[in-house]
Amino acid sequence: MITNKIIKTARLSALSIALASCPLTLTAPAYAGSPTDLPGNSTCQNLQIPVALNDGEATNYTISGTYCTPRHWAGNQQRVDVLIHGGTYSQSYWDFPAGQQYSYVFRTLQAGRATFAYDQIGTGTSSHPLSTSVTANGAAYVAHQVVQHFRSTGKGVNIVGHSIGAYLAIREAGTYHDVDAVVVTGALHVPEVLPTVGAEFNADMYPATSDPLFAGQNLDAGYLTTTPGTRASLFYDTRFADAKVITADEAHKAFMSATLAYDTLADLATPAAYNISQSVTAPVLIIVGANDSVMCTAGVDCSRAGILARERAFFPNAASLSAISVANTGHDLTLHYSAPYSFGLINSWLNSR
Numbered sequence: 001m002i003t004n005k006i007i008k009t010a011r012l013s014a015l016s017i018a019l020a021s022c023p024l025t026l027t028a029p030a031y032a033g034s035p036t037d038l039p040g041n042s043t044c045q046n047l048q049i050p051v052a053l054n055d056g057e058a059t060n061y062t063i064s065g066t067y068c069t070p071r072h073w074a075g076n077q078q079r080v081d082v083l084i085h086g087g088t089y090s091q092s093y094w095d096f097p098a099g100q101q102y103s104y105v106f107r108t109l110q111a112g113r114a115t116f117a118y119d120q121i122g123t124g125t126s127s128h129p130l131s132t133s134v135t136a137n138g139a140a141y142v143a144h145q146v147v148q149h150f151r152s153t154g155k156g157v158n159i160v161g162h163s164i165g166a167y168l169a170i171r172e173a174g175t176y177h178d179v180d181a182v183v184v185t186g187a188l189h190v191p192e193v194l195p196t197v198g199a200e201f202n203a204d205m206y207p208a209t210s211d212p213l214f215a216g217q218n219l220d221a222g223y224l225t226t227t228p229g230t231r232a233s234l235f236y237d238t239r240f241a242d243a244k245v246i247t248a249d250e251a252h253k254a255f256m257s258a259t260l261a262y263d264t265l266a267d268l269a270t271p272a273a274y275n276i277s278q279s280v281t282a283p284v285l286i287i288v289g290a291n292d293s294v295m296c297t298a299g300v301d302c303s304r305a306g307i308l309a310r311e312r313a314f315f316p317n318a319a320s321l322s323a324i325s326v327a328n329t330g331h332d333l334t335l336h337y338s339a340p341y342s343f344g345l346i347n348s349w350l351n352s353r
Contacts, residue, residue, distance in 0.1 A: 042109045044068040051145045053138040061127035065091055065118025068105055074112025074351055079156035081108055082146055083117040086163030087256040088226050090124035091117040098245050104334055107343035122257045131222030136263035140171035147178050156180045158350055163187055167264040174279035181353050183346055184286045186331050189314045191269040192298040204230040208255035225255040237291040237330035240337050272313040283320045285349050289329030
């Protein structure tokens with residue numbers, strides 16, 4: 001699995017470099033409070049995909065998501081972005097009901113690619129197995145089945161993950177080698193932050209069964225959610241985010257498997273020589289908020305140069321490695337005022353593949 005190939009030089013596309021060097025001027029958008037309208041004649045449909053938790057097992061579980069296609073496809077091949085949300089979020093992270101400026105889906109449809117945002121196994125409207133059976137390997141295998149669903153229709157597939165979802169995207173790409181590109185948002189390999197992140201995790205999470213939002217969902221005690229009032233400090237730089245968005249985030253939070261959370265914390269901390277990222281061969285883009293209080297603590301350099309210097313050792317076999325640091329932005333890239341800027345950078349990078 002581990003090879004000694006020469007580390008490839010990371011390069012952003014010319015357009016990405018131009019965008020990244022522009023001053024970031026942000027204004028506070030109004031909170032819309034309703035689902036995002038679609039651009040042009042784009043269409044969306046609910047899609048349920050039968051999945052197994054492990055190879056060789058029966059497809060006894062269901063992934064629920066939203067598949068959206070653009071009016072006009074970009075490039076010579078129709079491509080779909082498979083979107084994996086972070087912990088205690090659902091698919092709505094990618095199309096947050098607060099206006100188009102917070103919708104990765106909207107911007108991607110404009111850019112001529114399709115999206116499939118799904119609720120991870122063990123959350124939202126997807127199946128809820130016993131929490132201890134929802135592991136990183138299992139969730140990556142679920143993502144692989146989703147990717148193969150779209151591959152079977154002749155489409156190209158990019159995989160885009162946020163936070164815990166980003167580590168799953170890396171694991172899927174490094175294990176199955178069936179995606180065209182990998183976009184990692186809100187995630188780095190930073191073992192030095194593990195004590196801080198672990199302490200915050202223990203302090204700010206509690207069983208979802210204790211939260212009135214999830215009453216009657218028959219969850220076991222291994223499913224966790226954030227304690228009330230903590231999402232602002234965990235996921236935002238509140239100076240650069242709309243208070244109404246944060247309030248909506250608190251009101252529509254989701255839950256996650258503790259087993260999955262601890263598995264992905266291990267991915268965060270596993271040394272480069274033994275990390276699954278070593279096996280990723282697709283092009284990789286890493287995009288992180290410069291003020292990410294989860295990743296950018298303990299002296300971690302979250303500048304573009306700092307990200308590349310750290311992550312090169314983790315992705316020596318990637319076809320290319322690019323990095324972007326977004327100013328005035330915390331952990332949740334899609335939910336800060338800078339979201340349209342981040343979406344533009346991601347779209348220009350993916351459409352240049």
